[in-house]
Amino acid sequence: MYITLQQLSEKPGVVELAQVTAQVGQPPADWRIISKIIDGEDVASEQPAAVEKAQQSIARIDEVIVDSSALIDGYLRQRGYKLPFKQVPRILTTWARAIVRYSLHQHLPSEEKNSPIVRDYRDALKLLQLVAEGKFSLGLEDTLAESSGEPKFIKRERVFTAETLKDY
DSSP states (O other): OSSSSHHHIIIIIIIHHHTSSOOSSSOOOOHHHHHHHHHHOTTTSSSSHHHHHHHHHHHHHHHHHHHHHHHHHHHHHHTTTSSOOOOOOOOHHHHHHHHHHHHTTSSOOOOOOGHEEEEEEHHHHHHHHHHHHSSSSSSSSOOOOOOOOSSSOOOEEEEEEETTTTTT
């Protein structure tokens, strides 16, 4: 996995997660209970129905995390990375967050052209495509050619040689 529930609870935040996992026409789960469950706190004093609703929200988020990780894996496998990574590059966590947020917001009405969630999602997919094509490096086990910073010259055949100029 490239992102955890804990990381999502910090950014975009538990309140947003509760809102976007609500069933259509239903009020969202109590974000405080979702937060307690994510943090491993005791929820025995909470209403059982509220705890069940929070657990359903968390299950939905977990499902989207798994789906986003599978999507990212697909791009990384095209590049030839050996998965899973021992240490997840930070950029992958950022991209996973964008993909998860987009997936969770799909049922909500929004202006796609102005939505930062849609923009971040599209940017993440574009960058993942560049990784797959070998045009963007994650900095790990990449076989991308290192640039020395020096210009490269290509020697071409001479157009004017002593032989071609002998009649002039």
